[in-house]
Amino acid sequence: MINAALSTFGAQVVLATSSDENHPPENITDGKTETFWMSTGMFPQELIIRFPDNMKVSLISVHSFNVKRLRIEKNAQEEADKFEVVAEKEFEQTENGLQINDITLDGSTATHLRFLILSGYDHFVSVHKVGVQA
Amino acid sequence: MVKLRARCIIVGDAAVGKSALSQMFRSDGGHFQKNYSMTAGVELLLKSVNIPETSDSVGQYIFDSAGRETFVGACEKMWGQPSVVCVVFDITSLASFNSCSRWLERVRAHCNGLQVPGVLVGNKSDLSSRREVEAAVAQEWAQSQGLQYHETSAKDMENCDAPLLSLAQAFYSLYQDRRQMIQGLG
Structure with a gap:
């Protein structure tokens, strides 16, 4: 499942704090690393992904570029509010390729995942793919 | 269409006209504050700048400091x-020009080593009879620091849109640059 596109399971990005119409947030859930969402200036940046049902999440993999500090929050409700922090990580900088990071969670259920990009290695950062393992 | 967002820090000695210029930026040259009122902290102004010949814009969060x-x-x-x-410096005050490198250093110390586009603004160009800083000298120093130089008069509403536009364009081309680079990675 980690290699499949999240969008095939009905997951969608319901909030993104930046939008360039050439690099929309849907690019994160299409399962491809060639397409990406790009932030358009200033931090923090926020993304919220909604799953159609409660989903067990034990691992999240993120393909990105120039992201420095990332915080992940989740909730298990219908509304996208009242999130709890489940992980915070500082990514290493890469030069000629994407950052690929796996973040292990406790396997409890979620309806929404919220990604807060707190800082970056550049003015602009990109997220190419988010994969989830149940 | 892209809407970029930039944190624009305005610095310079006291009374060179930073707040008057900021108000000009925001009001598109419609409002000059005649009475001096010292800024004691930071004032935040928001101004969206369109990039000519595109449908793109840069929202500038102006920190008038x-x-x-x-x-x-x-x-x-x-x-x-x-x-x-x-x-910003005042063209009738050599001291305010000499402070510019210190101001620039101060801001750069917050940039975590990132390339940050900048402009140098010689304000009060309406007072050219009392000029203490030649445009050529300011221009040369600006160039040595990688800054674009503009002279403005907030009072006469002269050239006041130039600094913000040139910052927006520089930030925009930085974005396009990075976008292309990332495109080659995936």
Whole structure:
């Protein structure tokens, strides 16, 4: 499942704090690393992904570029509010390729995942793919 | 269509006209504040700048920061990570020009080593009879620091849109540059 596109399971990005119409947030859930969402200036940046049902999440993999500090929050409700922090990580900088990071969670259920990009290695950062393992 | 967002830090000695210029930026040259009122902290103004010949724009969060030394420490904490910088001096005050390198250093110390586009602005160009800083000298120093030079008169509403436009364009081309680079990675 980690290699499949999240969008095939009905997951969608319901909030993104930046939008360039050439690099929309849907690019994160299409399962491809060639397409990406790009932030358009200033931090923090926020993304919220909604799953159609409660989903067990034990691992999240993120393909990105120039992201420095990332915080992940989740909730298990219908509304996208009242999130709890489940992980915070500082990514290493890469030069000629994407950052690929796996973040292990406790396997409890979620309806929404919220990604807060707190800082970056550049003015602009990109997220190419988010994969989830149940 | 892309809407970029930039944190624009305005610095320079006290009374060179940073707030008058900021108001000009925001009001598109419609409002000049005649009476001096010292800025004691940071004033935040928001101005969207369109990039000519595109449908794209840059939303500038303008941090008009106090020039008086007493307040600088407190102001610096508000700057966060700057996207662009605007250093202002008064063309009738050599001292204010000489301070510019110190102001620039201060802002750059917050940039985490990132390339930050900047402009140098010689304000009060209406007072050219009392000029102490030649445009050529300012231009040369600006160039040595990688800054674009503009002269403005907030009072006469002269050239006031130039600094913000040039910052927006520089930030925009930085974005396009990075976008292309990332496109080659995936």
